[in-house]
Each structure stands twice: as C-alpha cells, then as structure tokens.
Amino acid sequence: MKFKDYYQTLGLKKDASQAEIKQAYRKLARKLHPDVNKSHGAEEKFKEIGEAYEVLQDPEKRAAYDKFGSNWQAGQDFKPPPNWDAGFEFRGGGFTQADSSQFSDFFESLFGKSSGARHARPSFHARRSFDTRGQDVHAKIVITLEDSYLGAQKTITLSRPVVDQNGHVTTSPHNISLTIPKGIIEGQQIRLEGQGEGGSGQGGNGDLFLEIAFEQHRLFTISKRDIQLLLPITPWEAALGATVPVPTLGGNVDLKIPPGSQSGKKLRLKGRGLSAASQSGDQYVILTIVTPEPITEAQKQIYQEMAELMPTNPRKGLF
Amino acid sequence: MINTTVTGTVLDENAFFSLRQCCALCRVDAQFIHEMIDEGVICPSGDNPQNWSFAATQIKRIQITLRLQQDLRVNLPGAALALDLLEELAALQEQVRLRQ
Numbered sequence: 373m374k375f376k377d378y379y380q381t382l383g384l385k386k387d388a389s390q391a392e393i394k395q396a397y398r399k400l401a402r403k404l405h406p407d408v409n410k411s412h413g414a415e416e417k418f419k420e421i422g423e424a425y426e427v428l429q430d431p432e433k434r435a436a437y438d439k440f441g442s443n444w445q446a447g448q449d450f451k452p453p454p455n456w457d458a459g460f461e462f463r464g465g466g467f468t469q470a471d472s473s474q475f476s477d478f479f480e481s482l483f484g485k486s487s488g489a490r491h492a493r494p495s496f497h498a499r500r501s502f503d504t505r506g507q508d509v510h511a512k513i514v515i516t517l518e519d520s521y522l523g524a525q526k527t528i529t530l531s532r533p534v535v536d537q538n539g540h541v542t543t544s545p546h547n548i549s550l551t552i553p554k555g556i557i558e559g560q561q562i563r564l565e566g567q568g569e570g571g572s573g574q575g576g577n578g579d580l581f582l583e584i585a586f587e588q589h590r591l592f593t594i595s596k597r598d599i600q601l602l603l604p605i606t607p608w609e610a611a612l613g614a615t616v617p618v619p620t621l622g623g624n625v626d627l628k629i630p631p632g633s634q635s636g637k638k639l640r641l642k643g644r645g646l647s648a649a650s651q652s653g654d655q656y657v658i659l660t661i662v663t664p665e666p667i668t669e670a671q672k673q674i675y676q677e678m679a680e681l682m683p684t685n686p687r688k689g690l691f
Numbered sequence: 692m693i694n695t696t697v698t699g700t701v702l703d704e705n706a707f708f709s710l711r712q713c714c715a716l717c718r719v720d721a722q723f724i725h726e727m728i729d730e731g732v733i734c735p736s737g738d739n740p741q742n743w744s745f746a747a748t749q750i751k752r753i754q755i756t757l758r759l760q761q762d763l764r765v766n767l768p769g770a771a772l773a774l775d776l777l778e779e780l781a782a783l784q785e786q787v788r789l790r791q
Contacts, residue, residue: 402763407755408777508718510754549696561751562699563716579716581754582699593788600789650705 376478378424378437386438390429397425406512415512423479433483504575509568513582515552517589517599520646521621523554528582530567550582555648557597558586591619597653598645604662605629620644620655627657635661702747710735713745717753724753732756732771 379386382396404418427433527549561581568578586594593600613631617624637659645653666672714721727733733752735743756770
C-alpha cells in the first residue's frame with residue numbers, strides 16, 4: 373500500500389486553513405466531475421480528491437492524518453504504525469460523512485470501513501434515496517467500435533460487499549457477463565436491474581447503470597451512428613476515377629471514386645455505420661489527395677507538362 | 692469469485708418511459724420532474740402528465756442534474772445552465788474532432 377499525500381492531491385500546503393481546503397476541493401470538484409470532464413482519468417481523480425477532502429475537512433481526521441503524515445512522501449510504501457488508531461473514535465466504521473466503499477485501501481487502513489448501507493453523502497457513484505433500497509451505481513464501460521458493430525460479450529468485475537456467516541462485511545470481486553447489443557452508441561446506458569448496491573431490510577438492491585464510451589479507433593472517428601474515414605488517394609485516382617479498397621468495421625469493401633473528385637469530397641457507404649434494429653448508421657469516406665513529390669527529372673517533367681496542358685487558377689475566387 | 696450472467700435494458704432511442712417509470716428509474720418524486728420541466732431541463736412528449744413520455748436522453752439529463760446538484764451543490768437553474776453548456780461544449784468538441 374502506498375502512502376497518499378492528501379494535501380498534494382488538493383494542491384495545498386500542509387498549513388492550509390480549513391477555508392482553503394474547502395475552496396481547493398470545490399474548485400477541483402467542478403473541474404473533475406465526471407459529468408463535466410470527459411477526459412480519461414477524470415473520474416479517478418474526482419474520487420481521489422473526494423477522499424482527500426473527506427479526511428482534511430474533518431479537523432479530527434485531519435489531526436490524525438497530520439500526526440504521522442509529515443514523515444511520509446506520496447507513493448512511499450506505507451503501513452500504519454501499530455496501535456496508531458488508539459483514541460480515535462471513528463475507527464472501525466465510525467465515520468458518518470461519506471461512502472467509504474469508493475475510497476482507497478490507504479484510507480481504509482487509517483479510518484476503517486463503513487459498515488455497509490450507510491451513505492450519508494452521495495457521490496457520483498452512489499446516491500441517496502428516501503427508502504432503504506440500495507444505492508444506484510453509475511459506471512462507465514469502454515468498448516471498441518467493433519464491439520458495437522458486431523455486438524459483443526464483456527465481463528465486468530464489480531467489488532461488492534458480502535456478509536459472511538459471522539455477520540462481518542467484506543468486499544468480494546464479482547464477475548458479471550454482459551451482452552453488448554449491436555449498434556449501441558456512446559452515451560447510451562445499459563441498466564442492470566438489481567445489480568447496484570445492496571439495500572437494507574426489505575429495500576432490495578439498487579440498479580447498475582453502465583454508460584457506453586468508445587475507445588479511440590486507429591482509423592475511424594464516430595459521430596453518433598456514423599463512421600468517418602479519411603481516405604488518401606492520388607491525383608490521378610481523383611481525376612480519372614478509380615475503384616479502391618476501403619476499410620470498414622465489417623471488413624474491406626471496394627469503393628468507386630468518381631472521376632473529377634476533389635479533396636474533401638464525402639462519399640457514403642450506406643449501412644456501414646453502427647446500426648441497431650431500428651436505426652441505421654453509415655460510413656462516410658472523405659477523400660484527401662496526396663500529391664507525390666517529383667524526384668527525378670522525368671517526374672518533374674510530367675508536372676511541367678500538366679501545368680502547360682491544364683492551365684488552371686484555383687485561387688480565382690480569392691481576388 | 693462469483694460469476695453471474697445478467698440481462699440488462701438498453702436505454703437507447705427506442706426506450707420511452709411514463710412519468711411513473713421515470714420517477715422509479717431516477718428515484719425522484721413527480722414534483723421534482725415537474726420542476727425540471729418548468730425549468731426547461733427536460734421536455735417529455737405528450738400533452739398531459741398521464742401520457743407524458745420520456746426518452747432515454749431525458750432520463751440521462753435527469754440523472755446528470757441529480758449528480759451535479761449533489762456533488763457540486765448547484766441549484767436547479769444552475770444545473771440547467773451547466774447541462775446546456777455541456778451539450779454545447781460536446782458539440783463543439785465533436786466539430787473540432789471531425790475537422791482534424
């Protein structure tokens with residue numbers, strides 16, 4: 373286990389005032405909130421600042437953390453000193469502010485675990501409800517464009533609390549295999565009923581919402597259901613027309629380039645995007661002409677002849 | 692390790708929900724939905740609450756509003772503003788991406 377420098381996480385000095393801690397946290401929370409910040413890693417950082425704030429905003433926990441924190445560097449291997457928690461009444465699930473199941477092992481080793489269904493402060497992942505049903509869990513699942521084009525089978529691992537025979541709560545990994553339906557697109561959600569957090573009493577489990585995100589593709593960009601590909605072609609293919617092989621998510625197809633095509637021309641391959649039962653997507657191929665560099669004299673000669681035979685002024689419209 | 696196979700529902704363009712289903716799904720009361728409609732955050736189809744129909748995109752707006760309210764302590768008009776700006780930002784980012 374690595375030591376976590378909570379001050380560093382929030383960008384603060386160790387002598388920061390409580391007001392500075394609050395300001396730093398709120399500023400970072402607005403910036404890193406997973407609904408606001410879609411960049412990879414933002415969600416992880418959002419959790420980290422939440423954990424740091426949970427400790428530093430509480431003078432009692434902060435004092436406890438400060439007591440040994442001065443001797444440690446972030447990332448150092450860390451083991452809590454023996455008997456370190458003696459005298460801190462929040463040890464063993466005593467804290468009441470947060471959903472600690474989202475926090476790190478480091479946090480748990482210092483301040484203990486929550487006892488399960490107690491989640492007073494809602495977070496991105498777990499939100500409060502008025503009944504005793506378990507929390508809904510919101511998570512992101514990253515898939516490839518191919519997964520959506522063909523449909524796929526994915527296994528996700530969730531960490532969930534299990535009550536053993538003696539009534540102790542431990543977390544255990546739990547595999548869920550999930551069918552990714554054909555034609556699902558970014559931003560859509562899959563709702564798994566009853567796969568959220570466990571409830572208390574008769575409450576039942578919460579739901580799990582998985583939001584789809586796409587991994588960046590080497591060749592294609594995606595806009596809703598439509599796939600876009602930049603296709604390099606030669607000047608003579610553009611001028612005279614040609615049939616060239618083009619990659620699609622379903623394999624290569626032959627594409628006819630009409631004679632007299634220009635760079636930027638958009639050609640449509642119908643139905644080659646992300647199609648679901650009732651909605652279809654297309655692939656757009658955008659032509660980009662690659663001009664070969666003349667190296668030999670003969671090659672330069674050809675360009676020269678073109679200039680003479682085909683006098684043209686592409687800048688006419690500019691003046 | 693426990694292994695389970697589960698079946699999910701996809702909230703896509705074909706998924707529509709009544710007011711009651713929408714409340715159950717997002718775990719909010721009808722009053723809150725009314726407030727969101729008044730604020731212009733969501734817009735169900737249908738002319739009265741009995742036949743209101745909420746699309747999956749509306750459900751997502753409700754969920755994001757709830758998270759923004761809880762995590763960043765913004766009020767409903769603030770969340771509505773943030774949602775609109777986020778949508779605009781996403782559209783601009785996409786334009787930039789497609790141009791590259």
